[in-house]
Amino acid sequence: MSGTDPQQSELHDEQPPRYSMLEEAGWSQEGPHVQEDGRIRVDLDSKICRTLTKLIPTPREEPELPAPPVYPGNEICNIHLNIVIQVVGSRGDVQPFIALGNELQLHGHRVRLATHNTFESFVLKSGLEFFPIGGDPSELMVYMVKNPGLIPQMKSLRDGEIQKKRAMVAEMLTGCWESCIGDDPISGAPFVADAIIANPPSFAHVHCAQALSIPVHMMFTMPWSSTRAFPHPLANLKYSNTEPKIANFVSYGIVEWMTWQGLGDVINDWRATLDLEPVPATEGPSLCDTLKVPFTYCWSPSLMPKPIEWPAHIDVCGFFFRSLPDYTPPRDLDAFLRNGSPPVYIGFGSIVIEDAANMTKLILQAVRTLGIRAIISRGWSKLGEESSDDQVFYLDDCPHEWLFQHVSAVVHHGGAGTTACGLRFGKATTIVPFFGDQLFWGNLIASRGLGPKPIPYKSLNPQNLADAIQFCLKPSAQAAAHDVARQMCDESGVSTAVASFHRNLPLDRMRCHLLTSEPAVWKLKKSSKPFHLSRLAADVLVEHHRLKASDLEPYAIHSIFIQNRRWDPVTGTTSALIGTSTDIVRSTGDIFLLPYQEFRRHPQSPSTGDVAEPSSARSPSISSTGASSMVTTHSERQSRLKTTGLAVGASSKSLGKTVGHFYKGMLIDMPLAASEGLRAVPRLYGDEVKDHGDVRDWKSGAMFAGKNFTHGMSEGFSGLFTQPYKGGQKEGAKGVMKGLAKGTLGMTTKVSSAALGLVAYPAHGMMKSLYTVTHSGTRKRITEARKREGKYLEEHTEKGRVGRQLVLRRFEAQQRTATSSSS
Known part of the structure; x- marks a missing residue:
């Protein structure tokens, strides 16, 4: 990829990502794997999923009280911020955030939209600042059609598509960071972000916010927060012994785990360029949830209400709509709309279909079977034939907000933005999903009677497409769509989302x-x-x-602050040992690998251009051939010495890292993991674990150790008496026995954590301070x-x-x- 950093290129030319190993290890037989429709089959009865389920926190039995709704204007922010909006996706993903950016400008904020280079004019015409982050959305669309889910098929792994995708992600991560602190590409005006708004697939959001110590707010068109109300849109659940609501909740964690398996190493390598420590493997998948990052979902609550267990920092605000465009249709489109009954719209927007000619033929068969008029959007796939006729019009580009007011029904891929626009104008909808959340929206539309069941594009044929369109033209579907449109008229999604953003600052x-x-x-x-x-x-x-x-x-x-949480002393110490061993093995291998790479990278013999021409004036007694030989020998010697020096230096550096990893693991990481694991044991039987703050430097490490020692000693010994008493108050003699067991276990773990932590936490703090001093470039x-x-x-x-x-x-x-x- 042009413009990619050489180090990034070397990174992505290495082994395929870990999900190749997962599939080869049997995930496709007994664990999660990708289906033909792109969703991830999650078999909760499988051994792997049962193991992962233990790592995913289960929901409370009783949900918290619902948060009060957010209304436009009930949160006033009179501080004018520099806000960067980071969006990865298609035009349909970018468009809602343009509406959001324009609304934020009305509050005095300076707004920059950072997305793919191809959307520059689209963003600039809206009056927002634009910053390019790289990445090719059309290439992403092609990839997603071939690999509809988050986890790619093995064929894509073997064909090298994954390395390209990972390289593109690395490029976009760097672009997102530059969008936070880079000057405006056009005016040159300096810009440093005060807050970040992002959609989850941009991946850089939390990490950029951590580097800048500023707020971050996630906004998205499909559910990304765990809930018992419905499963993750990308998960197809299979289970027999799991309670359905728990299965729904767990599906979010499993999808997040699989996503992190594919991109966690890319993200951590990029974090290193920002002088940020790597995110632990156990924390990466649930980072937003752990940090309680605010989420605003931009779908209509009248279509899908906010689940009751979502906390106050998660809002459902309504679809994001732009102001209706001032659009004058071309003469041929205007004439087509006037000369007959309202047509049906058929289009797949940014989706790139491999066989566009066959798809066009299929659509035409369905249209002619029904004898209806249709507008076929050419889209990125270039559907359609050379010319239109009285029954079919081929459309190049037209705002949906204008066009959908003039059609009878809509058929599309199920992008959230296109779905919202159809519902806004009361149009019954047929969804032909390709990947991602499109099937989710199709099922939601069908459940409300707003259209037929979705037809996955691989199953699409002239007959089922004709049947689906006929369903949309029924009075019952039309009436249901008009009813939803009336409810949506009372919503103001963009204004409500801005109020949600302000409330969480x-x-x-x-x-x-x-x-x-x-x-x-x-x-x-x-x-x-x-x-x-x-x-x-x-x-x-x-x-x-x-x-x-x-x-x-x-x-x-x-x-x-991203903390490496430990759940108990056994798994905590084991994971620390595995991490230390992995680091030692990697750095030990580098002792031999890096010198070899240096010798491969630097040629042993200089090129002809490096050989100086002899000067007869300087060496009159030496022949031309002899002088050349002497210079060549000297150059070769210099080249060999330089290469050997680089090789020895690389080997010595790796040896130093090996020794460092060993002592850090033995003296800091494993004692810290054991202390944290012991401290966390009371949580396993329902007790609260005291929060002593975060260890950020040597001072906070010493303070943490002191608090943990005082609390551990006092609570550990007093628990021998208070726990049986509390148990007896609740359950009588049985409770006394339970309390005695809890008190004994608590004394052992709390006192041990207190003693061990006196060394572990200050040492951990000193390492943090040392890291801060030696990583100050960002x-x-x-x-x-x-x-x-x-x-x-x-x-x-x-x-x-x-x-x-x-x-x-x-x-x-x-x-x-x-x-x-x-x-």
């Missing part, structure tokens, strides 16, 4: 103390009380010598980008000219107040 911590409409990104190092400054305010104060640059340090608005780049934006705002914008005097006046007033109060 830490607004109380984001505000600059001098310019209250600007977000704070700096703080004073030495101040009696917190004093936060925006980019512009900081630049003004430094430029006018009210503060020194050294007085300021970056302000973390929303710190994200922080320096963020700091410089924020300084550059502050200077740009002051020197080149109206906001800077107005804010300059305001900042100086308010700062001097605060200084006077502080001086008078101290005196």
Whole structure:
């Protein structure tokens, strides 16, 4: 792929991803595997799925009280943020976020939409800033049609398609990061994100937010959060002994685990370029859920209400619609619509179909069988013939928001945006799903009587397509579609989503103390009380010598900490041992592999162009041939010495890593895993585990160790008496016996964790501090980008000219107040 970093190319030329091993290991026989329709068959009775189920937290028996609904305008944000919206997908995935971006602009935010390069003009015409992240959506569509689910078929693995897809993901991850701190590609105006909105397939979201210490908010068109109400849209469940609601809930975790198996190593390698530590294998699949990242789902609650167990940070707000376009149809389309009954729309948008001619023939047979009029959208597959006629019109490009007002029914692939648009105008719908969530939407449409059962495209034929269209033209389907459209008229999905976004921001911590409409990104190092400054305010104060640059340090608005949680001492210590052993084996192999690669990479003999021509003036007594031989010998010697030095250096570095991994594993990782596992044991029998905060550096590590020791010792010994008493109060003599067992186990585990943690947690904290000191490149780049934006705002914008005097006046007033109060 052009423009790909050489190191990334080397990464993706290696072995196929781990899911190849999963399928070869028997997942296709007894565990999850991909079906022809693209969904993942999840057999919960299989041994592998039963094992995975133990790692996935089960839901509470009783759901929490439902969160109050979010309404447009009930959350006011008067802080003007730099917001980057990261979207991976087709035009249908991008379009809803354009509507969202325009709504955010109405609140004074600066909005940048980061997506594939091919959508540049589409985004810019909407008035949003655009940032290219790479990736080819048409190539993604071709790949997804061949591999409809998240996990690819073995044929794709053997054909090398997976390496290409992983390389594309790596390119898009880098593009997403650059979209957070890169200057505007057109105007050159500096930009550093204050908040991130993303759809889950962009994958970079949480990690970019962690590097910047800013809020992140997920928005998506299909369910991605675990619920008992319905299974994951990409999972086809099979079970006999599992309760259906639990099976639905577990399906989300299994799909996440399989996704992480394919891309976890790519994401962790990219995280290293941001100076972030790798995400543990056990934490990657459930990262958003563990961190309680806010989610807003953009489908109509009248079509599918919010599940009752979803917490307050998850909202269902309605479909995202753009304003109706000011569109004038071409003459031939206008004439076709006027000269007959309303046609049926048939189109598959961004889907790339291998045999477009055969699909066109199939559609025409169904249309002519029914004797109806039809508009066939050519789409990315270039469906249709050269010319239209009185019965069929071939459409190149036309806004659905305009067109769907003039048709009788719609047939499409089931993209969420196209589905929403059809329902918005009360059109009965036939869905022909290809991959992803399309079958999910097809089943939902059928369950509400808004259309027939979905027809997977591989099963499509002229007869079942004709039957499906005939169903859509029935009065009952038309009436059901009009009823849903009436309910959707009362919703304002985009406005409600913006209110949801604002509600989940830490607004109380984001505000600059001098310019209250600007977000704070700096703080004073030495101040009696917190004093936060925006980019512009900081630049003004430094430029006018009210503060020194050294007085300021970056302000973390929303710190994200990814913890490697342990569930018990046995699995915790075992996983730490496996991780340490894996690192040692890998670095030991590199002792021999890296020198070999260096010798392969650097030629032993210089090329002809490297040989200097002899100079008779300098060496008159040496012949031309002799001089050339002497120079060549010297160059060869230099080349060999250089290559040998590089090889020895690489080998020595790997040896050092091997020793480092051994001591880190033995002295830090395994004691820490054992301490954490022992500390977590009470959770296994229903007790709460005390939260002592996060270990971020040596200081927090020492504090954690002290709290854990105090709490472990006191609770461990007192539990011998309190647990039997509590048990007796609840269950009498039986409860006393249970309490005695809990108290004894608690004393053993809590006291052991307290003692072991005195060494493990401070050592872990020191390693964190060392990592922070030795990995500072990204922080320096963020700091410089924020300084550059502050200077740009002051020197080149109206906001800077107005804010300059305001900042100086308010700062001097605060200084006077502080001086008078101290005196």
